[in-house]
Amino acid sequence: MNETQILEKTKAHVKALLKDETTGHDWWHTCRVWKNAVNIARAENNVDLFVLQLAALLHDVGDWKFARGDEESGPAQIKEWLQTQHVNTDVIEKVIEIISTIAFKGPAKRSVVKTNEAKILQDADRLDALGAIGIARAFASGQKFGQVLHEPSIKPRLKADPEEYKKQYTGEMKNTTVNHFYEKLLLLKDQMNTKRGRQIAEKKHQFMENYLKEFFNEWDD
Ligand code: ADP
Ligand code: NI
Secondary structure, eight states, rough: OHHHHHHHHHHHHHOOOOOOOOSSSSSHHHHHHHHHOOOOOOOOSSSSHHHHHHHHHHHHTOGGGGGTTTSSSSHHHHHHHHHHHOOOHHHHHHHHHHHHHHOOOOOOOTOOOOOOOHHHHHHHHHHTSSHHHHHHHHHHHHHHOOOOOOOOOOOOOOTOOOHHHHHHTTTTOOOBHHHHHHTGGGGGGGGGGSSHHHHHHHHHHHHHHHHHHHHHHHHOO
């Protein structure tokens, strides 16, 4: 099989796995991330497009946040799929490494992404967490984590370290979805890796600021 065929098969595989996902980590999220990643890559040098596209297509397969903190299942599922497609071990390792480094680790820690492919994929994934679609995804995800929309007595934990931040996904701690904007979404525009990513993030960020202003206006009415 050539690279195009492997990518096509991977697309069909991920589509089947994620098409009915209800928290905004569905196939269309993956599809947007994949297209955005390829677009951003056009303006960057030294990018392995095969590795980037495989990582983009597979990045949300077996996400630990939806497996109550199980961080092993995702990489294992991704590895197994790529092995059945006879992808080189070297490429498989790169794809898994990229996916494992792009996740948000909490407001107090900036994740370290080393390769160009990881920088681009992290930006593309994060862009889909912003703006109108980002807002819809946040509330859909919040439902899955058992969060209320907003609870004024629960304050955002802006200093949460990765260990503390993770507790909202393991059931050890309850958060609210409005807090998620302050603990993550509004911080992303200043953490973009690429110029193109920063430009797109700026506009989506402004939209979220306006949205929150209106949210609190209605809340206080
Ligand atoms: P990452 O790899 O950066 O963790 P994902 O692609 O897995 O990003 O998706 C993250 C998106 O899931 C967030 O941007 C948000 O829309 C949603 N999400 C994650 N955690 C929460 C939360 N605690 N409350 C609401 N939405 C959340
Ligand atoms: Ni994603």
